Amino acid sequence: MLVDDIKEFFRTYTGTDFAGLSVGIPHKEAAVRCSDEVHPLAKSIGAVNTIVRRPIDGKLIGYNTDCEASITAIEDALRERRVANGEALRTSPIAGKTFALVGAGGAGRALAFGAKSRGAQAVIFNRIMRAKVLADAVSGEALPYECLKRFCPQEGMILANASAVGMEPNTDQTPVSKETLRAYELVFDAVYTPRNTRLIQEAAEVGAIVVSGVEMFIRQALDQFRLFTGGLGISPPLMSNH
DSSP: OOOSOHHHHHHHOOOSSOSEEEOOTTOTTHHHHHOSEEOHHHHHHTOOOEEEEOTTTOOEEEEOOHHHHHHHHHHHHHHHHHHHTTOOOSSOTTTTOEEEEEOOSHHHHHHHHHHHHTTOEEEEEESHHHHHHHHHHTTOEEEEGGGGGGOOOOTTEEEEEOSSTTOTTOTTOOSSOTTGGGGEEEEEEOOOSSSSOHHHHHHHHTTOEEEOHHHHHHHHHHHHHHHHTTSOOSOSOSOTTO
8 A cells, every 4th residue: 555644554454454564665663653662673673564463452453574584694694604504503694794875764773773782883874963973872883875976884794775776767877986885894775666676786797796676575574464463572681771
């Protein structure tokens, strides 16, 4: 359903004939305020992408399945490369790394909190005030989006695009030049329409590990399915102090 006004949507769809809802761009942050209760992780992130109607009282419970989905997709891709090289991993392969994050919306917030939970440092590129709010929440650094073109990544950094740059119909766009991509160890793109964005294609061409938004989309949907059907649901909150 294409929703223009999420508050009006929830005023209209108040029946009990659905188990829950998936929430997409651009409503993930507003969905927090539309939930009767919010899971601690989703509350920390400030974004809800899954709403479950609790059968016992009909209340709407907000969750975030984007966070673990995106971070585990990145971790697994890094582990695969490390194991292939004969390395033994005792901690998250993200620990100690710098995360260059483009975007500070719902997906960006999920990635930033996930990165922090694994011991990574986020550098967030967005409109500066919005970037600063998120950077302060995850002890990261905020830079204006315009600085991304001049940003010189150090070898081994991770690039994560959580903006709409490169999404259909603007498939010719990319947030970072192909030449700059050479310095990144891994490039993740939350955009999954198209599946192989220009960013993903060019990152693969210069030898970076690439993770498509499709991988995140599938993983978050699996957790949504568990929540909708009364399965185990998502893992406990990543950051217990929130």
